[in-house]
Amino acid sequence: MFKNKSYIGISFIILIFGIYAVPKIVDRVKNGDIVKGNRLDNVGLKTSKSDGKLMKIGPAPKFELTNQDNAKVSNDTYKGKVYVLEFFFTTCPSICPKMNLSMLEIEKTFFGNPNFGIVSITIDPKHDTPQVLKEHAKLLGVKSSTWNFLTGDKNTIMELSNKGFNLYAGENEKVSGGFEHSGLFALIDKEGNIRCRKDEFGNPNIYYDGLDKKGVRDIQEDIKVLLEE
Numbered sequence: 001m002f003k004n005k006s007y008i009g010i011s012f013i014i015l016i017f018g019i020y021a022v023p024k025i026v027d028r029v030k031n032g033d034i035v036k037g038n039r040l041d042n043v044g045l046k047t048s049k050s051d052g053k054l055m056k057i058g059p060a061p062k063f064e065l066t067n068q069d070n071a072k073v074s075n076d077t078y079k080g081k082v083y084v085l086e087f088f089f090t091t092c093p094s095i096c097p098k099m100n101l102s103m104l105e106i107e108k109t110f111f112g113n114p115n116f117g118i119v120s121i122t123i124d125p126k127h128d129t130p131q132v133l134k135e136h137a138k139l140l141g142v143k144s145s146t147w148n149f150l151t152g153d154k155n156t157i158m159e160l161s162n163k164g165f166n167l168y169a170g171e172n173e174k175v176s177g178g179f180e181h182s183g184l185f186a187l188i189d190k191e192g193n194i195r196c197r198k199d200e201f202g203n204p205n206i207y208y209d210g211l212d213k214k215g216v217r218d219i220q221e222d223i224k225v226l227l228e229e
Helices: 002-031 038-044 096-110 130-140 154-164 213-227
Strands: 055-059 064-066 072-074 082-088 116-122 147-150 169-171 179-181 184-188 193-199
Touching (some): 116 154, 184 213, 193 213
Antiparallel strands (some): 184 193
16 A cells, blocks of 8 residues: 555656656757757767858968978969868878878869869978978879968968967977977868858857868868859
8 A cells, every 4th residue: 555655656746747847858959958068068069060051250361471382372372262271290290191191182082173272381390491391292192283381480370370270289399299289171262261060059160170081071072062152
């Protein structure tokens, strides 16, 4: 008898909870509020989507630097072109080789398209002279005439990276190679705007992961979209 009363009591509590809580949970799901805060938000931000309508972040920072052929290259060089931009250095022993392979894959996909280009800016201009960059491009097997490896004033490049594109780069004597930097790629459209995908909440995922297969696949898909605009 006592057990029966206990079951009845528990059932009554569950019923009251359902009447009160379920409608609120349904409303949260409809409003997209069911995943908020801490680890779940961080995981969600790693997921991006492309519906063919890439977000415009704003104009890419202006630059004018020297390429592997000792020629001046600037934003105007890529006017009317879609291009991918990265920061790297030739003696990097860690992430750069992987970034190089990703860029080579992108180059191969769009090789021969006059409306596409690549910009690789060294963060170690003291070592990476035009001649060194030219040898590096040859070593990689770069074929595209619109892939420029750029060098110039160190302070200018660091400011362009950290403040212009907000892609971290800095010196660190404690790490192998003496420099550390982001492994991300920036995508710029024909009008000179930074473009990107949205995460599942509609926020911009401004840059593409150059170390990840999905990141490289995503940026290739989005390059095709921008080339058709």
